[in-house]
Amino acid sequence: MNIKKSFLKWPGGKGRIIELLLSYLPTNGRFIEPFVGAGNVFINVDAKSYILTDSNSDLINVxxxxxxxxxxxxxxxxxxxxxxxxxxxxxxxxxxxxxxxxxxxxxxxxxxxxxxxxxxxxxxxxxxxxxxxxxxxxxxxxxxELINFSKKLCDTDVLLTACDFRTTITKAESNDIIYCDPPYLGPFNGSFVGYTSNSFDYIKTQELEKCLFDAVKRGAIAIISNSDNPITQEIFNKFNIHSIESPRSIAANGNRKPAKEIIGVLTPEMINNSQQKDLTK
Ligand SMILES: C[S@@+](CC[C@H](N)C(=O)[O-])C[C@H]1O[C@@H](n2cnc3c(N)ncnc32)[C@H](O)[C@@H]1O
Known part of the structure; x- marks a missing residue:
């Protein structure tokens, strides 16, 4: 596969695992990315239309x-x-x-x-x-890379907005595909190096899970990336979790060993099946 790179360097950018990630992303619907970052996923995925958002308004301005x-x-x-x-x-x-x-x-x-x-x-x-x-x-x-990115933005149906993930996910409807790559939760204290003045903590990750669960109940498909640790496994326990190893680019402590990550998938069928099981109990 011909992998395209973003023009931006971005902590947590998905360029290094894009091939693996694409195998989990259905592309037959509208593609929604509430944490678009450098757009490494957007430029490599083919969908009917796109909603790209991020809380960083300087980034969305670009x-x-x-x-x-x-x-x-x-x-x-x-x-x-x-x-x-x-x-x-x-x-x-x-x-x-x-x-x-x-x-x-x-x-x-x-x-x-x-x-x-x-x-x-x-x-x-x-x-x-x-x-x-x-x-x-x-x-x-x-x-x-700038030319390639602008071509994709101009040649496709893309809506760009600077906003919080909750606003974006509320818009998701049946058959939409939501891919979420939020700032990751660390294993011990639930914190992570901030991308904006507010860091993305345990409570926000729980809120993200709740927003996604509601969107999937409306018929969307949700895919998330995060670090692999007992906290994220617990928060996303309704998701189908796949553990993967990702080459690391930036680590505050200089650690460049592959990072253990999860890709979680939640579909409307999974929610229906678990509700059926609860009824027959
Ligand atoms: C890991 S990066 C996404 C990287 C992207 N997947 C890529 O491959 O380039 C996480 C992004 O979440 C954004 N972000 C942080 N808090 C947010 C929030 N509350 N709502 C929306 N976006 C947020 C950050 O600005 C950052 O761009």
């Missing part, structure tokens, strides 16, 4: 520009890559801008993503991007 005018965004971004701009000066400009959804902000977001430490995306309590400079001496400008 996708809006890529869909509406990719050439102008690519030129603006390339000009930044070709300049000798200082990392902290550009990060400051990005954070000080009063208008967050401009072409300039979109170009700066891509530049920061490629020049910051490990492609992390983290904001402080005031909503300021606060990842330090990365160690790259020669940074790759992902022109072809």
């Amino acid at each position: 996708y809006h520009w890529l869909k509406s005018d990719a050439t102008i965004l690519i030129n603006e971004t390339k000009a930044l890559f070709d300049s000798e701009v200082d990392f902290y000066e550009l990060r400051n400009q990005f954070n000080l801008s009063s208008k967050r959804h401009t072409l300039e902000q979109a170009a700066k977001f891509i530049w920061l993503n490629r020049h910051c430490f490990n492609g992390l995306c983290r904001y402080n309590r005031n909503g300021n991007f606060n990842v330090p400079k990365g160690k790259h001496s020669n940074t790759y400008f992902p022109e072809q």
